[in-house]
Amino acid sequence: MSITRDDALAWIKAVAGVINTNSTYLTQLDAAIGDADHGANMDRGFKAVLNKMPEISDKDIGTIFKTTGMTLISTVGGAGGPLYGTFFLQAGTKTVGKMELSLSDWAEALESALSGVLMRGKAELGDKTMVDALTPAVNALKQAIKDNQPINKALGLSAEAAKAGMEGTIPLVARKGRASYLGERSAGHQDPGATSTYLILNAAAETWKEVA
Amino acid sequence: MSITRDDALAWIKAVAGVINTNSTYLTQLDAAIGDADHGANMDRGFKAVLNKMPEISDKDIGTIFKTTGMTLISTVGGAGGPLYGTFFLQAGTKTVGKMELSLSDWAEALESALSGVLMRGKAELGDKTMVDALTPAVNALKQAIKDNQPINKALGLSAEAAKAGMEGTIPLVARKGRASYLGERSAGHQDPGATSTYLILNAAAETWKEVA
Amino acid sequence: MKKLINKPEDVVREELEGIAYAHGDLVKVHYDPNFIVRADGPIKGKVGVISGGGSGHEPMHGGFVGMGMLDAACPGAVFTSPTPDQMLEATKAVNGGAGVLHIVKNYTGDIMNFEMAADLARAEGIEVEAVVTDDDVAVKDSLYTAGRRGVGVTVLAEKLCGAAAEQRRSLKDVADVCRKAKNLGRTMGMALTSCTVPHVGKPTFDLPEDQMEIGIGIHGEPGRVRMPLKPVDEIVEMLMEPIISDIPYKSGDEVLLFVNGMGGTPLVELYIIYRKAYEIANKHGLKVVRNLIGPYITSLEMAGTSITLLKMDDDMLKLWDAPVKTPGLRWGV
Amino acid sequence: MKKLINKPEDVVREELEGIAYAHGDLVKVHYDPNFIVRADGPIKGKVGVISGGGSGHEPMHGGFVGMGMLDAACPGAVFTSPTPDQMLEATKAVNGGAGVLHIVKNYTGDIMNFEMAADLARAEGIEVEAVVTDDDVAVKDSLYTAGRRGVGVTVLAEKLCGAAAEQRRSLKDVADVCRKAKNLGRTMGMALTSCTVPHVGKPTFDLPEDQMEIGIGIHGEPGRVRMPLKPVDEIVEMLMEPIISDIPYKSGDEVLLFVNGMGGTPLVELYIIYRKAYEIANKHGLKVVRNLIGPYITSLEMAGTSITLLKMDDDMLKLWDAPVKTPGLRWGV
Ligand SMILES: Nc1ncnc2c1ncn2[C@@H]1O[C@H](COP(=O)(O)OP(=O)(O)O)[C@@H](O)[C@H]1O
């Protein structure tokens, strides 16, 4: 079994939905240690992505991801725009021409997305950013593949790892992004970007539940 | 019996005290239908008058009143400054050279003060201004003299009339001063200037209680 | 009360000291009595233009002292018109022999205090004319009331008269410019929040989260009506309609459109207001030929706006465009 | 939320329309992507100077587009840095063949978006330099963090670079002016109230009646410390001390003193702040040779202030005094 083009489209749609539903929540998290726009920014971006859907629904997965990335870059702004834009651009570059993805293809795409985010944002693990959710998610996915887990199980483990990473940002003192201006006062709050990353990966696990 | 120079000085001091005590109250009344400064303005003025006291304590009553008026004019500002300034200037003009005042002298001084206020402010009875307290006070004083009342009784009647006049401003719709901008909304509030007029005349009745 | 001040009673004095430190090249500050004069005045043969009023409306009037605008400004206590001795001293200080124009906003206190000052100045041989601005259409005018308040047009009149005086026009002619502005300009304002007078320490009026006041002045006075907050486009319509229909302004009129901030309203909102006001003016056939957008006649930290229309003619356009160099308004030099 | 707006999502668009109506003589507004350019650009042989950032800081940056300052500004959503395509289009629009300077405030989002735009512009053959302002001493700088925020100095750098570009200096030289301002300028801010981001609808942080935030930025971020409200003289000392000791500024230095309002603080308070800041500067032997006082880099309707010191040399003084004609800053022309 594998993740088809339609599965990929369904995931992007699910992400748009879950970001919209959680827009206020994400903005609240950002209000505490940032500037109260992460939810609105991401929601504006994925709304624009939804508008692009008709144009790309007959394209390959790489094109779908790249278009998503380009659209996020030109509509989100802030830190989230370039970072999630790069995330999807990199995932798209790894999946160019593909009409379906194996679990390994997906893991490679996600790993590439992570390196894109690292290169663009120069954050390290523990800086209290989306990297803290994304890194363990990639690692868990790779471990699951090694362990020969079925796709749905592997995706679930990856999402769980993202969740743990997200929750792990709570005690951290931020060293990157706006939250770093708060110094010690940033501790005790969950990072909004790590939270959106969890939501995005969890949407994959939910949407592709039937794939395996 | 008569009102001596020292009585006059004692009255001015008493006015300064009663204005200071009621400064917040007067300002609150002004906040409702004006610009929230009547108490502070009057208090600033009478504090300045108190500072002038040493210079004038050996002068005649006319000089005391005139100095009070000049000081109010140059320190109060707003509507209150010229109006109360004129009030005391006019009272001073009527009492120039006098070291004591009979009840009739006082009534004449007060009547002159009223005409000064009317001339300067061009308000009519019922416009919801200090005139509505001052006019009945002057009338009551003249009536009391006709009725041969003793000084303290006459002053008490005059202050009572001022009080009734002040309370009578509550239902009125203002036609002069800032409160007039409110139109119908000015009804239901007591006029701050009528209130300070009552306080000033009541201070006379209280201070000069022993005179008769 | 949240204010960046020391003691309420020191607000005006310390503000004046700040102005003196900041703008010594443009103005000189005199204390006791308080007034601000042009650093290069008095100017022989030029009509002196002065104004004054309570503090708390900054930059008006002190911020408008300088070349091409006011020769002096007299700041009273917060929201309290200045006293006659301030205006008298300022009048003497700016007198260049060609007479002095007093621009007075129509408030009982301002009128009475300025009148006394003018009488005293005339007694000292200085020719004085006074023009009273009364442009606030929120107030119903009548012979039997205090009349309309002087608000936004005052700022515009000060600019026009300052330019006219700079051209060495006569006192009568400068006063005529002021009368023209008074006759051709109308204003209406509204507030989202009250302001807090420093010595009072709490808001002059309470305005619930979902309410606004329409028809406020510039002293934290309550307005004519209170109503639920609406989208700004509707608010601008509520302000523009009574302005346009008052004179009335007619299709083809050339106008200056002045969108003023009350002190606590940021520029981003003023531009959104300007957008709608401009469209409404256009719809009525009015040609917006000049504009002014910003906090120029304020009410402490009040959130709100006022809109002013001033019908312009060629002379007024030239006077408006003439150079001005003051702390609060500056161009052409 | 009390704001004079229509729908939160229309704020930026409608503001831009207002600017277009108001300042058509100075600027042109482009939509989708949004940017504001000088009406008379691009200018052959002149370095293009552009900046951008989230909306809600007005007049910065759009109000500084015009002769002698910016060639273009890119407004993002409220408090959200603009996207690369805005900056790319603006860069192309102002390119007069002498290259384009990007003045970028040090925020992760601004840096990343501007970097992408610069890469894209370079790929199209336009020479681009970027200088990042980071003057906020409230933030401890370190290799391992996002570094200090770019705040007040940005406004001053835009003025200086605009003047340098007007003199037809090379891209490197104009960028050097920006680097100098970045190196010689420091800022610190504080807030009495939070601001409310329109689409959020409630204050970003809660600040009780008797508390203030010291060390805030310009996005409604909470500051470094919260403490009981104090008299303004003490607050100004708390802001000036870390500024002066940072570079440090030394006795005899000539400085520009910039007292900025955050949007909801009226001018009367800014002058009281200026008064104390000036006295403290003097006490340290600093010579205040220029100043700027007013709401120039704001945070929506936040009440608060920031103070910026910029050490000046002869070249910077000349650049500062050079003519500027923008909606938000105008002199000499
Ligand atoms: N350098 C960085 N690398 C990775 N992620 C980052 C970095 N800086 C910020 N982030 C992420 O971006 C999130 C904030 O995004 P957003 O609110 O959209 O942008 P902004 O901070 O510009 O307002 C943070 O919660 C954090 O997870």
Ligand SMILES: Nc1ncnc2c1ncn2[C@@H]1O[C@H](COP(=O)(O)OP(=O)(O)O)[C@@H](O)[C@H]1O
């Ligand atoms: N034309 C007038 N004639 C008489 N009294 C007046 C007139 N206008 C105002 N007043 C009185 O002045 C009072 C307000 O004084 P004050 O608050 O000191 O001045 P301002 O209205 O300038 O703030 C009013 O309550 C009213 O009694």
Ligand SMILES: [Mg+2]
């Ligand atoms: Mg954010």
Ligand SMILES: [Mg+2]
């Ligand atoms: Mg009053």
Ligand SMILES: [Mg+2]
């Ligand atoms: Mg008053």
Ligand SMILES: [Mg+2]
């Ligand atoms: Mg942001």
